[in-house]
Amino acid sequence: MNIKLVPVNDENRAAVLALSVREDQPFVAPNDVSLRQAAETNEEHPGVARPFAIYADDRLVGFCMFVFAPEAEDPDDRYWLWRFMIDKNEQDKGCGQAALAEIIRYFKDNGADRLFLSTEPENERGLHIYHKAGFRETGVISDGEAVLMRMLKGRNRIVRDFYGVDVDKVMRIRGKTGYGVSVAALDSDGDFNTYCAGSGRFGQDFPVNPDMLFQAGSVSKPMFALTLLRYVDKGLLDLDADISGVVPEFVRKGPVTFSALLSHTAGYNLHGFPGYRADHAPLSLEDVLNGKGVTPKLRRIRPYGRQYMYSGGGITLAELAFTRLTGTTLREAFQKEVAEPLGLKRTGFFQPLDEELVANAAFGGRLGRKEDPAHGYHYYPEHAAAGLWTTPTELVKVGLALSRSYRKGGFLKKKTARRMLTPVQDYYGLCMMRINAKTLGKETAAKFGGGDVGYHDGENWGFLTEWIISLKEDLCVASMVNRSDDAACKAHFDLACELFKNLKEDE
Secondary structure (H helix, E strand, C coil): CCEEEEECCCCCHHHHHHCCCCCCCCCCCCHHHHHHHHHHHHHHCCCCEEEEEEEECCEEEEEEEEEECCCCCCHHHCEEEEEEEECHHHCCCCHHHHHHHHHHHHHHHCCCCEEEEEECCCCHHHHHHHHHCCCEEEEEEECCEEEEEEECCCCCCCCCCECCECHHHHHCCCCCCCCEEEEEEECCCCCEEEEEEEECCCCCCCECCCCCEEECHHHHHHHHHHHHHHHHHCCCCCCCCCCCCCCHHHCCCCCCCHHHHHCCCCCECCCCCCCEECCCCCCCHHHHHCCCCCCCCCCECCCCCCCCCCCHHHHHHHHHHHHHHHCCCHHHHHHHHHHHHHCCCCCECCCCCCHHHHCCECCCCCHHHHCCCCCCCEECCCHHHHCCEECHHHHHHHHHHHHHHHHHCCCCCHHHHHHHCCCCECCECCCCEEECHHHHHHHHHHHCCCCCEEEEEEEECCEEEEEEEECCCCCEEEEEECCCCHHHHHHHHHHHHHHHHHHHHCC
16 A cells, blocks of 8 residues: 655645544544644744645545644654544555554654654544554643654653653652552643553552542641631631530630641641551541540640641541531532532542442552452541542642632632631641742742742552642642652652642743
8 A cells, every 4th residue: 555645735625624534433623623723833833733635545545734843842842643534434444554654754754753642542443553553652641632652763662751750760650560650730831731650559450540549648638628618718617716615525625726726736646547447347536536446545735826736636626526517527518619619520538438439549559469459548537637539630620729719719718718828837827838938948949949839748558649739820730649658758749849840940
């Protein structure tokens, strides 16, 4: 089969516009849309968009369009197969595979070292053709499409590059059955991208995907605070009211306020919680606070309101007061006040995790091998402190809503969001850290790009989370891994900071 690529011109334009794919192939844009986009691109950047008619033995069989920008600063932006289609009447004749070979030859002959394309992850037919031509997934999902790459010079290997960072190298993601990572980022261009690699379940071929649930650890705390602050905005709760009478069995001497509990200045013990086997009998908040689980009884060990001392126990006490005052569970309140308004589909205080959600949930570390092959994660009855399941994608949505609320109001009132992100003691506000040169010094702030950011991290047994939002503009990074040793913790922090800095440098 003799394949030729002929630039779209006045002589073949009408015939190219008449080409179409089958009804069960909704992944390809109509050719009139592609040609219009080519014209718009070339008006701003002459010659970058290159549309071609595909001929097989002098018979028009398809259409393709390239991004050809060898002068682009980022090598990943230079060479793309932007559009590719074979007419419905010419499919299953080998035209697609032959055309891809000619397209690859075109880029090689014109000096390209690598070639990218993107398609919906559900496009199984297209992916099969691309895989046969040597394209491989990079792990990046850009605007809902999986990005594939083929090296054109040297060994055909995947260059791992997500905003200038080799995520696999940093997090030591090795093969298909080790640990896994899921990252989401909203950059300065308004583009939303995700990156996934490795296995969601150690020892299994279980590829991480953007919708896979991870435990968020202490990032549960700001999600609880957002829920509570929605009630504050409605005038239903008061941050500064004495709530010692609501939870008298845990307060020997008042006052106690939501503000003090959320800012970790109430003086309580219980830094964190290890969780329980997934099949453990349910525990109430009262059980936990009374020391009937694996942690000691809640008690005040420092003077009230005088210093910052991180306390998951204090957050759990705040959750108990919240449920008593509102007459609802945190799971129900979060769903109504946060998940539904922000369009979150896979985020919630699912404790224990609903069985229908287990199928696409990550397992923490090696818990699936050590404890329970069917449920490789711990149960956390301390919902507000450590019980959230979510995805990086949805954490970015929440981060954007909080950042915009801080700047101009919206999801939260502006004054409420600003109070949440204003330090009470040291650098900690209401379940959020404030990172800038004033709160933590120039050296620490530089790790986050030197700007003004809201930040929280999280660690549950087998899970790590990093969450960084800009308070100046629409920038956010969220990253989650199913590994929680000390080395992974440091690497994960460094990864999130480097990514966030690179998002800012793209401005």
